[in-house]
Structure formats: structure tokens, C-alpha cells
Amino acid sequence: MMARLTNHLIVISFDCLSALDFPLLQTLPHFRTIIEKGSYVEKVETIYPSVTYPCHTTIVTGNNPNRHGIINNTLLQPGRSSPDWNWFRNLIKGTTLYDEAKKANLTTAALLWPVTGRANIDYNLPEIFPNRPWQNQIMVSLRSGSPRFQWDLNQRFGHLRNGLNQPELDDFVLESTVHTIKTKKPNLLLVHFTDLDTKRHVFGFSANEAIAAIHRHNDRLGRILSALKESGIYENSTIVALGDHSALDENKALSLNVLFQKEKLITTNAKGKINNWKAYCKSCDGSAYIYLKDNNDFETSLKVKILLDSLMADPEAGIEKILTAEEAALMGADGSCTFMVEAKKGYYFLEDFQGEYVKRITREDVLADHKYTLACHGYSPEKSDYSTIFMAAGKGIRQKTIVPFARLIDEGPTLARLLGLDLGNTDGKIIEELLTL
Template identity: 75%
Template structure:
């Protein structure tokens, strides 16, 4: 299969929404892509629409129940800070970067989710120290390309202030520019989280979120300039995309509080879970309900009756509840017993003590960052909840499409670089590709 481009630069602006397009159209570097390339007005995300499953979908073309990354974090009831799906081996199928490397092309990734210990030539994975005895730099070095990361940290580490934004994205930006100029990879994947952070802590349309979009425009400009300075701009394809949108909320639903009251969760009285029969695992705007023993029909029926009663009253914040089988049909984890969707204005937390419904204030967000003022994870069918896709450069037509699905992006990227992801849930978006006569998709 012929390649349509020599260099594919995928820039993920986490939480960039279809509703942001009016702003992007006024910003010069986004304008450059919009005027000269393909633009999709609304991209349908996946279920649940959270960052790690989304980014696994982008590089596989598959839904979560197929690629295996069904949530951001692992099911670890009682752990204050659950581990994330950091490692490549959480993905059950091949990926874009695997196939590109097999084709003897160079790969690079900067803070791209679910890439720890991946076979990427130049890899700075997104992973953080999640235990008191862990060291952040050491954890990163051991999970990616040690020398590559060491050099970038030596040059630009002073910019970084832990995981704080916007300094983290500024560090990622300098690392990206350096990688383009020094490595000229055939595939480069970059993940920026500034906007997502601002929306979580300040709200969807907050001045902080708008400022982050403007910073992203400057970051895009620096990347375009680096491609020109390195001499590969004319042979490159640049993609700016989002993984999901976000919705404002100010109420948290704590189903585990009810499970605790009904003895489906037991604790030691000191704030620690010691056993559980049913557990609500948050995906922010949605949640999985797991039954520990799949043969425990009494617990299953008890939870089912509880959910039915909660769905009857809008004040409980639950829009709908579906079975595990129905969740699988929508691409989510079919091993759950149930999956619940929050109403607009609500999201799910995993607290098992305190209030069933907690009203979130700005003060809560400042003092405890488990609380947010906007989040995602909702059904992609929610109104005004699409994300975006913009591509320009080699192999791309100038065209506007009304919609695609997130699962279509991976096969499209594979086609651009002349590789194959095999059977996928999505398809290559051939409408945006410049295919010469005689070439087949």
C-alpha cells in the first residue's frame, strides 16, 4: 500500500470541542489548517468518552470493549488514587505506532496516553508517580526512551512545574519542537492537556478555558514553524484533533454511598473499604456498576431495583441505566453489570461515605481537585457534545464534512502512512484523502 505522506503529525488538544470552532476560526494558526485542509464539524466520540479510552481508540480504530482500555483508571475499590491505564500492554490489538515501526518508519510520542513501555523510537509516555516512594522522573525514564527523555528533561525540565498547567504543556511544546528538528519522525503523536485542565477546574466557557485555546493556537504555530525550519513541512500532514468535549456540572452522584448503606460495600470505620459486593466505578459523566461475584444474583437484583427507583426521580441525577450487554453494544465494557449515564449538570464520584448527592462549589474545587466544574465521560449521543478533527498538508483534500466517528481516525492515519490496522470498528475517511488514479484504498 502506497504512503500518502512522509510525516504525520497528530496533535491531540485534549477536550477541544466542536463548540470551539468559532474561536478557532479567528486564530491565525488554526485558520491556516482550516483554510487549506479538511475540517469535520463534529466528531462522535466513544463510550465512555474519557481520555485514555479515547486515545487508545484514535490509534487503533476500535471501541473500548475491543481494544481493552475501558476507562482511565483501573478497578481498585478503596484505593484513594487508582492506577491509570498507562501501559501499552493494556491495549489488546495492534496500534498505529506498532504498524508504522514494523514498516521501518520512525515513531515518536510525547505524553500520549497508554504508551508506557511501548515500542516507540522516541517515547516520553504519560505516566505519573502514583505511590509516595515513586520518583516522577525515574518512573517516566523507565517507561519510555531513557536517553531521549533525559536529554529533553535536561534542556527543558526547568519549564515544568510537576503536573501543573500551563507549564506542563509548555514543556511538552519545547520537547515537540526539539523532536521535530532533531528526529524528523515519520509519525509524531503529541498530547496537550491545558484546555482539559482549565475546563475541569473553571468550567467549559470560563475565561481560563478560552485563554488555554489561545495558548494552543500559539503552540500549533510553533509546531508549524518547526516543521518549516526542519525542511519537512511540504512533505508533512498535520492533524489537530480533540478526543472528547465537556459539559458543565455542579452535582456529584455517589452511588457507593447507597451501596455502603445497603451493606454491598463494607468498611473498617476508618474510611477504608475492606470488602464489596457491588461497586460504582466512575467514568465522570457515566459509570460502570460492577458485581464482584458474577454468580451473585441476589446482589444483581438488589442493584437493579435500586437503579430503577433512582432513575424514576430526576433529582437523583441518573438519566439512564443499561445492562452490561447493552453497554457492550455501545462499545463500552460488557463485563460490567450495569452502566449509568448522568443527567446534564451531574457526574459520578466513587465516595462511599458522606452525601449521596453533593453540590460542588468553586471552593470545593480549589481545596480538593477530585471535584470539578466541567467533565466528560458522557454518552457521545449527548447534545452539543462532539469534538473536532482538522487535517492539512500532504495527502489531504480541502473539504468540509459534517461528521465522522473517533473510531474512523486510526484507519485514516494508517492509510496516510501506508500501513494497515486490520479489521477495525472504524473506516478510513477516504473523502478527505488525495488518492492518485490507479491507487486503491
């Protein structure tokens, strides 16, 4: 077994934190503490598609989506207005950072970390929400995580929550994190904050509301640092603050399924519900998978290709690139799609099959329906100004080292190395420049 570089690894994911935020982070005291006492990667290349659940699974596996199996946030459920999400650990192929930590008899904790439902984590409050009329938040959470631990957190801090609304949800997660550090002193703690991501979706990338969320994140980071000191483990801890993807402003939504329905590739019943489909556009926001019900249906495949080519030729149609299944797989995405499409900057994909192909999004649309946004992610990591960030300080981390570039797939092996663990043969590699090896 490799030597352990730290006793307590605290991984804090600030969802949608961008490399473009770095100048602001340098002015905020608690982020500045991490930057000055530790090291950071200037630009971290995210994965494809760059959406939250695949990204967070990559962070704990070191693999691309087509290797770890979480190829999108939500499942392919054509016609469902609210598809189920990839909530559960058993959907991940291969091992994870928390699995290996558990095998090494380390204490593990996770707070709203994606794809940890029913995971073997000692203290687990998984990210999951009720998606059926007969479900409620408390029960779906309790069933999917550590019941006694969650019940205690809800009794203590549940009053802070306001459904899934932000910043209240992150305020609840913060108090739960501080309490977990003080009472459990875990060797591995994974925490996921979504305040910034939510505000960017609703108001735009550089909106005042997004900037305010970064300031709140600075305060949250400060509270976590204080909790580590108060619990007496600060000197033996490593604090990692990272983002999973960036975001790009957009104001036009593309609904390929509208065109598929016109071509009779999607059919509906008298109530307007999908009753059959030959081709379906599965959104990843800035990109989308095109799936065929029958992968051997060459007639439908040709029909879809002709349609996509015609859209590519139209500068107003919003399509930047069409990838084959093989090209998508080479990018790390789901090779079982038939095509993958990338939106131009300013555009993103919906799964609507009624209405218009291109819809211009207004502030009123966003406030009326959460499927509409003014900034999103999911785009190709090749897009410009689209990197995320990784910074770390504490045991096992070199001081004042700046690494110009790394990839999201490199984070898993690096985090594992800090705890003396090995994730096996991963797509990513250890960022050795950051570590006191």
C-alpha cells in the same frame, strides 16, 4: 503494501477540544491555516465512555473500548483514593498506529500520548505520574519510555515544568515537540496537550481560563508549524489537529457507593477503609460502570437494579439512563460490567463511599480537591452539543473539503492510510473524503 500519502504525520491532540470551539478556531491564525489549507470534520462522535485514555487508544487503533481493552482511565481498585491508570501499552489488545509504523521501519515519537508506557516507540516520553509515596516523576517516566531521549528533554526543558500543573506542563511538551521535530524528523509524531481539558475541569466549559487555553494552543500549533518549516520537512508533512471528547458543565456529584454501603454491599473496617464489596460504582465521570464482585450473585444484582430503578424515578437523583451489560457493550463500553449508568447534564459520578449521595460542587470544593470539577466528560456520545473535532492539512489531504460527520473510531484507519499502513479489521473506516487517494 499501500502507497504512502505522506512522509511525516504529525498528530496533535488538544484534549477536550470541542466542535463548539470551531467558531473561535476560525479566528485564530494557526488553526485558520489548517482549516484554509486543508479539510476538517465538523462533528466527530466520540466513544463511550468518553474519557481520555479510552479515547486516545481509539484514535490509534480505530476500535471501541471493549475491543481495544482500555475501558476507562483508571483500574478497578475499590477503595483506593488514587487508583492506578491504564498507563502501559501491554494493556491494549491488538495493534496500534505506532506498532504498524514501527513494523514498516518508520521512525516513531510520542510525547505524553496516553497508554504508551513501555511501548515500542523510538522516542517516547509517555504520560505517567508517580502514584506511590516512594516514586518520583523522573524515575517512573524514564522506566516507562526512552531513557536517553527523556533525560535529554528534561535537561533542556525540565525547568519549564511545575509538577503536573498547566500551562507549564504543556509548555514543556511543546519545547520537547519542537526539539524532536528538528532533531529526529519522525515519520509519525503523536503529541498530547492537556491545558484546555484541565482549565475546563477547574473553571467550566466556557470560562475565560478555558478560552485563554485555546489561544495558547493556537500559539503552540504555530510553533510546531514553524519547526516543521525550519527542519525542512513541512512540504512533505501532514498536520492533524484533533480533540478526543468535549465536556459539559456540572455542579452536582453523585456517589452511588454511599448508597451501596448503606445497603451493606460495601463494608469497611474500623479505620473506614473498604475491606469487602459485593457491588461497586466505578466512575467514568459523566457515566459509571457498576461491577459485581461475583457476576453470578443474582441477589446483589437484583438489589442494585431495584436501587437504580428507584433513583431513575427521582428527578433529583441525577440518573438519566441505566444500561445492561449487553447495552453497554453495544455502545462500545465494557460488557463485563453488570450495569452502566449515565448522568443527567449537570451531574457526574464520584467513587466516594462516605458522605452524601448528591453533593453540590462549589468553586471552593474544586480548588481544595482535584476530584471535584465544574465541567467533565465521560458522557454518552448521544448527548447533545458534545461532539469533538478533526482537522488536517498537508500531504495526502484534500483542500477545502468539509465532512459533516465522522466518528472517533474512523480516525485510526484514516491516519494509518496516510502512512500507507493498515490497522486490520477495525470498528471504524477510512474517512476517504479527506484524502487525495
